[in-house]
Amino acid sequence: MTAPGVFWLTRDFRFADNAALAAACIDGPLLAVFLLDPVTLAQGAASRWRLMQALRAFDAALRRRTGGVGVTVLSGAPEDVFPPLLQQTGARRIHQSDWPVPQMQAQQQRLRGALAPLNGALHLHGGHLLTHPHRVMTQQGTPFRVFTPFARALRRLGPDRPGPDAPPRITASTTGPAGISLDSVNLSPDMHSGASVLEHYALPSGEDAALARLEAFFTRAAPYSSARDRPDIDATSGMSEHLASGEISPRRLWAITALRAEAEPALAGALHTFLSEVIWREFAWHLLLAFPQMPRAEWRGEWADFPWRGANSGFTAWQQARTGIGLVDAGLREMRVTGRMHNRVRMVVASWLTKHLLTDWRLGLAHFADSLTDWDPAANAMNWQWVAGCGPDASPYFRIFNPEKQAAQFDPDGTYRAKWLAGWNATTAPHAAAYYDTLPSSWQVPQPWVADGDAQRLSAGRNAALAAYSAFKSNDASP
Numbered sequence: 001m002t003a004p005g006v007f008w009l010t011r012d013f014r015f016a017d018n019a020a021l022a023a024a025c026i027d028g029p030l031l032a033v034f035l036l037d038p039v040t041l042a043q044g045a046a047s048r049w050r051l052m053q054a055l056r057a058f059d060a061a062l063r064r065r066t067g068g069v070g071v072t073v074l075s076g077a078p079e080d081v082f083p084p085l086l087q088q089t090g091a092r093r094i095h096q097s098d099w100p101v102p103q104m105q106a107q108q109q110r111l112r113g114a115l116a117p118l119n120g121a122l123h124l125h126g127g128h129l130l131t132h133p134h135r136v137m138t139q140q141g142t143p144f145r146v147f148t149p150f151a152r153a154l155r156r157l158g159p160d161r162p163g164p165d166a167p168p169r170i171t172a173s174t175t176g177p178a179g180i181s182l183d184s185v186n187l188s189p190d191m192h193s194g195a196s197v198l199e200h201y202a203l204p205s206g207e208d209a210a211l212a213r214l215e216a217f218f219t220r221a222a223p224y225s226s227a228r229d230r231p232d233i234d235a236t237s238g239m240s241e242h243l244a245s246g247e248i249s250p251r252r253l254w255a256i257t258a259l260r261a262e263a264e265p266a267l268a269g270a271l272h273t274f275l276s277e278v279i280w281r282e283f284a285w286h287l288l289l290a291f292p293q294m295p296r297a298e299w300r301g302e303w304a305d306f307p308w309r310g311a312n313s314g315f316t317a318w319q320q321a322r323t324g325i326g327l328v329d330a331g332l333r334e335m336r337v338t339g340r341m342h343n344r345v346r347m348v349v350a351s352w353l354t355k356h357l358l359t360d361w362r363l364g365l366a367h368f369a370d371s372l373t374d375w376d377p378a379a380n381a382m383n384w385q386w387v388a389g390c391g392p393d394a395s396p397y398f399r400i401f402n403p404e405k406q407a408a409q410f411d412p413d414g415t416y417r418a419k420w421l422a423g424w425n426a427t428t429a430p431h432a433a434a435y436y437d438t439l440p441s442s443w444q445v446p447q448p449w450v451a452d453g454d455a456q457r458l459s460a461g462r463n464a465a466l467a468a469y470s471a472f473k474s475n476d477a478s479p
């Protein structure tokens, strides 16, 4: 019996530039394992739902390459599942792409402990990031805390070169355990009717879809630098959920984009801006590695005592997209229906929660983590802290987005709001389709959208936030 090459599929659902997969194929006939482990099962509902789409697409693509052998799905903690698998198959090594979140690292540590008596080993491979975070450091050898010098340093060093292209054929192992049938796996039973809604609006999943989406983006990328802030225009790439599930590696995305910019100089400026956004993703991971508590604790220690409000009725209304503020509710409804939300609107809804409602950013972060198909632990935490004012390189606390002004600037004709808000009666777009109202009633919030976002309410919220901030500052300054 030939021992298999064991590949632990995590958030790297791709064949190109997948060093872990390539290394496993060198070890022996491939045994690709996906685990229903505690770290995976603890992720948000929409994120698990998206993971399932990625898994299905990868399984189908693997079967095409192997002549019918797909992914082996197993259930349990890695330290319980892998040692018997190694004993049964004679394999000695497990290859995994590094997804450096603290919970996964703790799992890896326990797995290493369990493999040691068997002379087994876990090998981690890069590919989730543009480069190893330790390569991009300040001159003092410390992690960057500010984006612009980080981006400059990264561009100077350049990202790592992507690894080999996708192998057209793979020899599969037939010696592994039977595994759970993919058809019987439901990674997100808690989605209830939400799964069928999301399915309806889902973007295609998988590596081929990621590449096709990137190519399609290039054809409409020319106005990206100015239009990327407009939720009423389809101006951004939509690559975030492909990156979050590893259907394309950031370094491959970078290489393809750089080639395109060279070939089409008219796009060079737009694609430069696009790659800067990709560097924001990298910066988020750089920060998470330097400060693993980032999803839980304020980056700026002095903010730890800020008197955030806990769950409150305003927060519930916010979760249910019933704040009465057009742009805020439209964004939250877009996320509820599609699992996505435009970046500009994410900033506005996060600002509304943390500033106007003075509510703890961790509550908003958790709601996003449960609702976003592109959930990314680093980007989510960095951006929530950025908006709340407690993160590195953060927007200052007194910068409070006015949703009405934001709407006037970035959704000037009301197209975006009209799309998501039944009853939104802007004279400019009175008859636009309100998708939200066409959904099954179990997916609706209890009442239709009613506008009460008058100017007085906006300024009262702003004043309360500023007052809370100055009271906090003066307490902070007192001996």
Ligand code: FAD
Pocket: 228, 236, 237, 238, 239, 240, 241, 243, 244, 274, 277, 278, 279, 280, 281, 282, 284, 341, 342, 343, 344, 346, 347, 350, 368, 372, 374, 375, 376, 377, 379, 380, 381, 383, 384, 387
């Ligand atoms: P494009 O404009 O086409 O950008 C290209 C890529 O750059 C994106 O796919 C993404 O990988 C990266 N990127 C763009 N903006 C940012 C940013 N501000 N921070 C980090 N990376 C960025 N993004 C996530 O991927 N997952 C999250 O969980 C997430 N949570 C967020 C929470 C808040 C409160 C805010 C304000 C932003 C959050 N973002 C998150 C960042 C951003 O909103 C999304 O990456 C973006 O909307 C994805 O759309 P796109 O792929 O079309 O972006």
